[in-house]
Amino acid sequence: MQITQCLHAAILVSDLAKAEDFYGNILGLPKVDRNLKFPGAWYQIGNFQIHLIVADAIPSDLVNSEKLGRNRHLAFSVANLDEAKEQLLNRGCTIQMSASGRAALFTQDPDGNIIEMSEM
Structure with missing residues (x-):
């Protein structure tokens, strides 16, 4: 395969x-x-x-609320992380910066699905 x-x-x-x-x-x-x-x-x-x-029910399988990146998530590349961060905060989204120190942040959609954004 x-x-x-x-x-x-x-x-x-x-x-x-x-x-x-x-x-x-x-x-x-x-x-x-x-x-x-x-x-x-x-x-x-x-x-x-x-x-x-x-779906009628959304499973909550958050295993690490301290570090969102250690949970099931989607990762997107963004052109400018600071702009993405500002836009998310302006729309009332909570963010968590990557604990590794790299240029990345994590946010959640309205159902708690985790989204990573990394500047590549």
Whole structure:
């Protein structure tokens, strides 16, 4: 087997409107048209997609609240970490800087899904 590309990640959300505000408006990801028969929203990042899927219950598997990066998370590259940090804080998002000292931060979507942003 030879895996050649990662296509998408599915994220469970409880409130689609709040999730769409976070991923579409706060993070600024472009939405993708989808013709599926269950509630959700797709967003595009280069050749990669994030699939938001509405679920009745969202499992909480946070194992380390002190260091969000040591939990299940998605990681995005950003052009300017300071700008990303300022934009998140201005929208009321909480952030946690990387404990390693590298140029990275962690935030959470409205359902607690962890997002890492690293300046590459």
